[in-house]
Amino acid sequence: xxxxxxxxxxxxxxxxxxxxxxxxxxxxxxxxxxxxxxxxxxxxxxxxxxxxxxxxxxxxxxxxxxxxxxxxxxxxxxxxxxxxxxxxxxxxxxxxxxxxxxxxxxxxxxxxxxxxxxxxxxxxxxxxxxxxxxxxxxxxxxxxxxxxxxxxxxxxxxxxxxxxxxxxxxxxxxxxxxxx
Amino acid sequence: xxxxxxxxxxxxxxxxxxxxxxxxxxxxxxxxxxxxxxxxxxxxxxxxxxxxxxxxxxxxxxxxxxxxxxxxxxxxxxxxxxxxxxxxxxxxxxxxxxxxxxxxxxxxxxxxxxxxxxxxxxxxxxxxxxxxxxxxxxxxxxxxxxxxxxxxxxxxxxxxxxxxxxxxxxxxxxxxxxxx
DNA sequence: GGCTACATGTAAGCGGTTACATGATTTA
DNA sequence: TAAATCATGTAACCGCTTACATGTAGCC
Numbered sequence: 001x002x003x004x005x006x007x008x009x010x011x012x013x014x015x016x017x018x019x020x021x022x023x024x025x026x027x028x029x030x031x032x033x034x035x036x037x038x039x040x041x042x043x044x045x046x047x048x049x050x051x052x053x054x055x056x057x058x059x060x061x062x063x064x065x066x067x068x069x070x071x072x073x074x075x076x077x078x079x080x081x082x083x084x085x086x087x088x089x090x091x092x093x094x095x096x097x098x099x100x101x102x103x104x105x106x107x108x109x110x111x112x113x114x115x116x117x118x119x120x121x122x123x124x125x126x127x128x129x130x131x132x133x134x135x136x137x138x139x140x141x142x143x144x145x146x147x148x149x150x151x152x153x154x155x156x157x158x159x160x161x162x163x164x165x166x167x168x169x170x171x172x173x174x175x176x177x178x179x180x
Numbered sequence: 181x182x183x184x185x186x187x188x189x190x191x192x193x194x195x196x197x198x199x200x201x202x203x204x205x206x207x208x209x210x211x212x213x214x215x216x217x218x219x220x221x222x223x224x225x226x227x228x229x230x231x232x233x234x235x236x237x238x239x240x241x242x243x244x245x246x247x248x249x250x251x252x253x254x255x256x257x258x259x260x261x262x263x264x265x266x267x268x269x270x271x272x273x274x275x276x277x278x279x280x281x282x283x284x285x286x287x288x289x290x291x292x293x294x295x296x297x298x299x300x301x302x303x304x305x306x307x308x309x310x311x312x313x314x315x316x317x318x319x320x321x322x323x324x325x326x327x328x329x330x331x332x333x334x335x336x337x338x339x340x341x342x343x344x345x346x347x348x349x350x351x352x353x354x355x356x357x358x359x360x
Numbered sequence: 361g362g363c364t365a366c367a368t369g370t371a372a373g374c375g376g377t378t379a380c381a382t383g384a385t386t387t388a
Numbered sequence: 389t390a391a392a393t394c395a396t397g398t399a400a401c402c403g404c405t406t407a408c409a410t411g412t413a414g415c416c
Binding site: 001003006007010013014029030031032033034035080081083084085086087088089091092093094095096097098099100101102103104105106107108112116119120123124127141146147149150151153154156157160161163164167168171172175179 | 181183186187190193194209210211212213214215260261263264265266267268269271272273274275276277278279280281282283284285286287288292296299300303304307321326327329330331333334336337340341343344347348351352355359
């Protein structure tokens with residue numbers, strides 16, 4: 001796939017950033033749907049630089065500390081736009097350990113199965129509340145900037161996903177209890 | 181993680197299987213939440229055999245063709261049960277290329293963004309219909325066997341996920357059209 | 361005889377994580 | 389002055405995919 005490449009180009013198409021700042025963005029705004037550690041980011045930035053898709057200028061912080069501020073090149077912007085416009089035709093089914101566990105839960109007691117479902121429900125309830133709080137900070141969607149609006153849409157998807165997870169888990173608990 | 185190990189142990193805890201049969205199960209019943217190719221399965225079966233968690237007997241099909249029928253050992257069953265009972269405390273956020281694309285869609289025209297959302301909606305509508313049809317074959321849930329009941333629960337999760345995806349995408353399209 | 365499904369393996373390479381490694385800057 | 393954060397890299401390893409590689413069995 002090589003999708004990390006486009007995530008980096010996407011960030012740099014908005015503004016120039018250091019590798020460190022990019023890695024912070026993966027921990028905050030993008031963490032809901034993409035992640036990357038610095039150990040993956042720095043080599044990728046090097047590769048993109050060698051491919052002339054990005055370039056950097058060394059800046060000095062304080063007295064001696066050097067940091068590389070990356071910016072996108074025209075070639076990089078073109079490649080990014082090509083990706084940004086492309087159709088994504090395949091649905092990737094993500095791996096889910098809890099669902100695997102539930103699928104094989106005929107091996108454990110019905111009581112324990114309900115306990116596992118309830119623990120999972122608590123987890124998703126908490127995360128749902130966290131995301132709902134986060135999205136509430138956006139305010140009126142009609143006055144959002146283009147990129148804030150995009151961020152709002154993907155955030156909403158997370159909230160809805162957590163809501164569906166909770167309703168599914170509740171329904172499973174109900175069905176399991178009925179069988180007791 | 182090493183989750184593949186438990187998927188294999190789980191299947192073999194139900195019945196003895198060949199590597200080929202296991203790989204077919206990943207393509208049918210488990211494909212909604214876990215996948216593995218034969219090139220990953222065969223080495224893993226070898227490793228589990230070396231660890232005395234499973235064992236195999238060679239069976240002859242036809243005249244000469246040898247196949248290895250694997251079954252779980254007592255040690256394997258214990259390790260499987262330990263996993264099957266354990267709490268899964270971390271929510272793993274799966275990578276999602278479409279959401280990444282949408283997040284960076286401030287780089288493309290609003291019209292093209294709507295097109296991409298609509299194509300995605302078509303994809304999920306189709307898959308939703310496919311899963312709904314598949315789950316309809318289960319019949320009365322009160323009369324299901326334990327393992328069919330488990331299968332039903334995880335299948336339902338897939339149906340609900342596709343439904344939430346569709347409603348999210350529709351909402352995004354609505355919001356984007358409003359902005360035009 | 362030819363096609364599809366059955367059946368089992370290995371090798372190269374990619375994407376990603378964890379750990380190793382170092383050092384400067386800022387803030388309490 | 390100690391701790392947290394800023395800042396950049398490399399190495400080993402794991403999980404997984406794609407491709408390579410081989411051969412049998414059953415069916416039309």
